[in-house]
Amino acid sequence: MNAFDTALRVQGIVKTFPAVRALDDVSFDVRPGEVHALLGENGAGKSTLMKVLAGMHRPDQGRIFISEEPAILHSPLEAKRLGVVLIHQELSLAEQMSVAENIFLGELPRKNFGMVDWKKLYADAEAILQRLNCDFGPQTRVEDLSIAKKQMVEIARALTVEAKAVIFDEPTASLTDQEKEVLFDVIRDLQAQGVGIVYISHRMEEIFRISNRISVLRDGTYRGTLETVDTNEDEVTRLMIGRSLDTSRGGKVVSTGPVVLKVENLSCGDLFENVSFSVQAGEVLGFYGLVGAGRTAIAEALFGLRRLSQGKVVLNGQEITITSPRHAVEQGLALVPESRKEQGLVLGMSCRDNMTLPQIGNLTTGPFVSNGGEIAIFDRYRDLLSIKTPGWRQLVGNLSGGNQQKIVIGKWLAMRPKVLIVDEPTRGIDVGSKAEIHNLLRELAADGYAVIVISSEMPEILSVSDRIIAMYRGEITREFTADEVTEDNLVQAISGLS
Amino acid sequence: MAEATLTSNRLKGLGGTLAKQGILIAFIVFMIGFALFSEKFLTSGNVMTVIRQAAIVGVMAIGVTVVVIGGNLDLSVGSMLSFSTVLVVDLHDKIGPGEAIAVMLVATLVLGALNGFLIGYLRLNSLIVTLGMLSAIQGLTLIYTGGQNVDISHQDTTWFAVFGRGQVFGLPVPILIFAVVAVIVHVVLAYTPYGRRVYAVGGNPMAAVFSGIRRNRVVACSYLISAFCTGIAAVILGSRVMGSQNNVGQGYELLVLAAVILGGTSLLGGSGSVLKTVIGVLILGFIQNGLLLLGYAYYVQWLVTWVVIILAVWLDVAAKRGRLFSPIA
Incomplete structure (x- = not known):
């Protein structure tokens, strides 16, 4: 044990963004040689806290201590110099450069005339790689490495300074089971060297395997810290979502509408294989699984964005082949994509123009766009979805996330689709608007739409779906009705355990 | 995007107005300056001359505006102008004016379609494709003429003269053509x-595709429009000169792009308008004319034009970033 009680400690952190209080009086610490897991739903404030710890955000209030020394972190570089390093979920390496250059990027060793001292660079890098038991050399180009090994490079980069605390953000999201074991070994080594580890993950089984303590955030507030050995998944979940997980939604009706969309044995490269399911009018079918399990790929394939390698798609009793998004739209399919700003909206266009975009070719009098027709559509869906905007001229980019998402949903409802696919309906949306969008999806089903919802958030999928399909590595592992699903069996199904 | 709103709000007051309307303000300052130093500058005769001369660049720039709003570039219009002018002038005596215009327009559209296919359907980088086309079409023109200049023999009797030299209701025909093309393309873009779809594809190509828009077709069509406008410009130019050198359009691609940028159409795509481009064309025309009237050699224009363009681009990005100087983008 080190002489210090904590490697990293924060006290009373408050961070507000326009429209949201992301962190509200959060205190948290990690001891040297400890793995401290940080848990919370999406939007609970984990990423914000992590960015505060790593010097990417300045807190509005509160204090940070590194080895019990008060610290003010102006930048990630400063945080790193003081010994706090963040290992990103999305790797940030220069792909075309060598491993060694990446490890020492920005502080390459120099010799005379400012030339790079390659010998020293490779030797230093080699030493760090050995410490991590890596089986690749410092001269390897990063682009030739697997994701897991890239992650090792990222960790190696953290070790160029005397790290006191290392923050891992969802490190296993894209690792295989074997690669995961290697990572856990590295984490144990770091622990043994007295480094404090902050471990952020959604995966309960990992957290219970490697952590010493677990802290939970909910809606930006600190909900408590538990000793891992004294607790169980139920208790942690209760802290996370604020209630015992009951999936009751009240007044759930089992759908009796006709089957609208039926797919059989869909396969698409190595993204998904032999996927069969059907959706009825009046129901919400949920797709749940980890990122990369193939849920989004299925939606994109149905919408003509990916070519199917095999399988049959039957819409209202007729077999169809979808060749392009345009074609999918004409067939009556609608996709609210997972990335609202990149795929869903033209941010520089007005609310109205975004909403009428898919059907602009039909909204005409003679060769010209019918202004009245457009405004009529905008008004109808603004009222139906209670979109808050000063007027139709308002640029979509200036709306809040929730209202932006409603514009995307409205744009597709205005097409009167046969099947509405919603991918991550509430990503990056505040808690209030979330509930509103969940209700909206329920109402749409009640109005007779066939709705498919894809989500990575368990509470979301449980509260909106009539049936849930669990996916693991491109295959459907299990289908649940709302009555038989529990958090446990759902987690098992998406981890390939059932 | 919340971020962008914040930054644009940061530019308030005089500085903000300056940055946002900078081009118009600079234009007015220029006009007043020139008018003070040269009494000829603001006479209706001179103004007409400027607009008439600007009409060729103007018609081309209107077509290129559509391409740029769609998120691409078209640098091939310069040598396309050479090609089309040579073709229409050469065919004039051989097959007659009407037929010459028709054949030339079809040939120009074929070139535009090639641009459109490569950039729209094969999704190649527009800068590289049109830069290559710039040189390829110049080569094509020289192969066609064998290096000889072409001209029209009976310049005084052909009705072809009307496009470059004629007047209707006291207005030079090139100005009328410029105005008509501007109005038509403006209506197409705005209504x-x-x-x-052009604005959507330029603003966010991914979201456009996710909305069921056929991006390939939209982009390809923008190059057809650009080529057609260049064809019209070639009619004006051929008719005015009644002959053509092989490289008559050389350098026009930059003037055209300069006019589009000066007007304030963003090279990133998704915003801009024909109206802005018309203003850009006029600014360019008046600056060049003013400098000539003040007695500067014609090559001084090149330098001044460059300064004005850099200034315009700077003010444009400054307005977006919310500050004039920025260490990071």
């Missing part, structure tokens, strides 16, 4: 489904 038709196609126009809306």
Whole structure:
């Protein structure tokens, strides 16, 4: 044990963004040689806290201590110099450069005339790689490495300074089971060297395997810290979502509408294989699984964005082949994509123009766009979805996330689709608007739409779906009705355990 | 995007107005300056001359505006102008004026279609494709003429003269053509489904595709429009000169792009308008004319034009970033 009680400690952190209080009086610490897991739903404030710890955000209030020394972190570089390093979920390496250059990027060793001292660079890098038991050399180009090994490079980069605390953000999201074991070994080594580890993950089984303590955030507030050995998944979940997980939604009706969309044995490269399911009018079918399990790929394939390698798609009793998004739209399919700003909206266009975009070719009098027709559509869906905007001229980019998402949903409802696919309906949306969008999806089903919802958030999928399909590595592992699903069996199904 | 709103709000007051309307303000300052130093500058005769001369660049720039709003570039219009002018002038005596115009327009559209296919359907980088086309079409023109200049023999009797030299209701025909093309393309961009799609594709190509818009077709069509406008410009130019050198359009691609940028159409795509481009064309025309009237050699224009363009681009990005100087983008 080190002489210090904590490697990293924060006290009373408050961070507000326009429209949201992301962190509200959060205190948290990690001891040297400890793995401290940080848990919370999406939007609970984990990423914000992590960015505060790593010097990417300045807190509005509160204090940070590194080895019990008060610290003010102006930048990630400063945080790193003081010994706090963040290992990103999305790797940030220069792909075309060598491993060694990446490890020492920005502080390459120099010799005379400012030339790079390659010998020293490779030797230093080699030493760090050995410490991590890596089986690749410092001269390897990063682009030739697997994701897991890239992650090792990222960790190696953290070790160029005397790290006191290392923050891992969802490190296993894209690792295989074997690669995961290697990572856990590295984490144990770091622990043994007295480094404090902050471990952020959604995966309960990992957290219970490697952590010493677990802290939970909910809606930006600190909900408590538990000793891992004294607790169980139920208790942690209760802290996370604020209630015992009951999936009751009240007044759930089992759908009796006709089957609208039926797919059989869909396969698409190595993204998904032999996927069969059907959706009825009046129901919400949920797709749940980890990122990369193939849920989004299925939606994109149905919408003509990916070519199917095999399988049959039957819409209202007729077999169809979808060749392009345009074609999918004409067939009556609608996709609210997972990335609202990149795929869903033209941010520089007005609310109205975004909403009428898919059907602009039909909204005409003679060769010209019918202004009245457009405004009529905008008004109808603004009222139906209670979109808050000063007027139709308002640029979509200036709306809040929730209202932006409603514009995307409205744009597709205005097409009167046969099947509405919603991918991550509430990503990056505040808690209030979330509930509103969940209700909206329920109402749409009640109005007779066939709705498919894809989500990575368990509470979301449980509260909106009539049936849930669990996916693991491109295959459907299990289908649940709302009555038989529990958090446990759902987690098992998406981890390939059932 | 919340971020962008914040930054644009940061530029308030005089500085903000300056940055946002900078081009118009600079234009007015220029006009007043020139008018003070040269009494000829603001006479209706001189103004007409400027607009008439600007009409060729103007018609081309209107077509290129559509391409740029769609998120691409078209640098091939310079040598396309050479090609089309040579073709229409050469065919004039051989097959007659009407037929020459028709054949030339079809040939120009074929070139535009090639641009459109490579950039729209094969999704190649527009800068590289049109830069290559710039040189390829110049080569094509020289192969066609064998290096000889072409001209029209009976310049005084052909009705072809009307496009470059004629007047209707006291207005030079090139100005009328410029105005008509501007109005038509403006209406297409502002009031038709196609126009809306161009803005969507330029603003966010991914979201456009996710909305069921056929991006390939929209982009390809923008190059057809650009080529057609260049064809019209070639009619004006051929008719005015009644002959053509092989490289008559050389350098026009930059003047055209300069006019589009000066007007304030963003090279990133998704915003801009024909109206802005018309203003850009006029600014360019008046600056060049003013400098000539003040007695500067014609090559001084090149330098001044460059300064004005850099200034315009700077003010444009400054307005977006919310500050004039920025260490990071």
